[in-house]
Amino acid sequence: MVRIEPFGVEQWMDKYETSAKYNIAETCCASISVNELLELAERKPEELLDLSTALTYGEIRGSTKLRENLARLYSTKVGTPLPAENILIQPGAIAANFLVFYSLVGPGDHVICHYPTYQQLYSVPASLGAEVDLWKALPENEWVPDVEELKRLIKPNTKLIVINNPQNPTGKVLGKTLLQQIIDIAAEHEITILSDEVYRPLFHGISPMDREFPPSILSMGYKNTISTGSLSKAYSLAGVRVGWLASRNPEIIEKCAEARDYTAISMSILDQQVAAFALSPDAVHGLLARNIGLAKKNLELLERFVVKHDEYCTWVKPVAGTTAFVKFERDGSPVDAVEFCKRLQEKTGVMFLPGNKGFGEEFQGYVRIGYVNHTDVVKDGLEALRMFMRKEYDDLPLAE
Incomplete structure (x- = not known):
């Protein structure tokens, strides 16, 4: 029997998000409808959904149109275009990640995982029998992990290095130089790299002109x-359950495709039609412009709050993605983040995610804030938080 740790993030979200008045724990950019997607498009199709299509399994590995649009996005400013055949469509990035682990990792293998990060990325390989070591990033180093530590973690049986770029929950990125160092280490030992890029391309605090701007891992020349990735986070379409995995190595794709026969079989034809349009040249630029603008505007609101309450709050300001990792303290000690989040939502309707519940017990006092919801939700939620801080904060228990 497979034994797997309870999924802290998802259990908390499942329990609290439906009753939140101000959900600023949500990690997706503010969701949109199909009609809103059409409004953002530069050119609207005569018919978005082909309702005459027979609802068969469709193209087993994913629709050609969708995979071609993804291949185009991965091939921007790259000398060697990514073939559409090197992409598999999955029901969300969570399913794409699971398929990679299920296909490539088992007992006797060693996995190194960038941390803190989404729990799936280390709990699933451990459940499959792999030994997992965490490559820890620290706030005092602005959540950038030490490449020398990565070298020390390498073992003869290291099969996979897992990174999350941009990173959940901190909103930081692994820059181009560090990515190249990771690749050099992996290539020396013939290790595969899995990069969860579900928050890409939502960059709002680092410019593509910056020499450390992080390209996709597929653009770095290592096979x-x-x-x-998926349509959930940066693209505001979580309800379209479409994600994907892509690789420059067709052998990896074939291994995953073989395992995929036992899991997804195929994806919804209708979902893929919406997804293909969202990622088309007609729609993707307007959609991303909307979400990057929303992220910038809302992050200013959150930064203003953190600065005003700097005797209680510390953070490393995010530069990408939708989440911030903020530490709350009192008298030099972290507050009990679980109790903080429970009382905050009970008294104000504001929802946060406690860091020690979602990302490990070492993150006492931390909360993850998802700030790319609708601006009025973030603004009103932060005002409700401000009132809570005035009236209730001093009565919160400290972390043990």
Whole structure:
């Protein structure tokens, strides 16, 4: 029997998000409808959904149109275009990540995982029998992990290095130089790299002109790399359950495709029609412009709050993605984040995610804030938080 740790983030979200008045724990950019997607498009199709299509399994590995649009996005400013055949469509990035682990990792293998990060990325390989070591990033180093520590973690049986770029929950990125160092280490030992890029391309605090701007792992010239993504986070379409995995190595794709026969079989034809349009040149630029603008505007609101309450709050300001990791303290000690989040939501309707519940017990006092919801939700939620801080904060218990 497979034994797996309870999924802290998802259990908390499942329990509290439906009753939140101000959900600023949500990690997706403010969701949109199909009609709103059409409004954002530069050119609207005569018919978005082909309702005459027979609802068969469709193209087993994913629709050609969708995979071609993804391949185009991965091939921007790259000398060697990514073939559409090197992409597999999955029901969300969570399924794409699971398929990679299920296909490539088992007992006797060693996995190194960038941390803190989404729990799936280390709990699933451990459940499959792999030994997992965490490559820890620290706030005092602005959440950038030490490449020398990565070298020390390498073992003869290291099969996979897992990174999350941009990173959940901190909103930081692994820059181009560090990515190249990771690739050099992996190539020396013939290790595959899985990069969860679900928050890409939502960059709002670092410019593509910056020399450290992080390209996709598929653009770095190393064949044994895998990128995963979805329409949920940066593209505001979580209800379209479409994600993907892509690799420059067709052998990796074939291994995953073989395992995929036992899991997804195929994806919804209708979902893929919406997804293909969202990622088309007609729609993707307007959609991303809307979400990057929303992220910038809302992050200013959150930064203003943190600065005003700097005797209680510390953070490393995010530069990408939708989440911030903020530490709350009192008298030099972290507050009990679980109790903080429970009382905050009970008294104000504001929802946060406690860091020690979602990302490990070492993150006492931390909360993850998802700030790319609708601006009025973030603004009103932060005002409700401000009132809570005035009236209730001093009565919160401290972390043990």
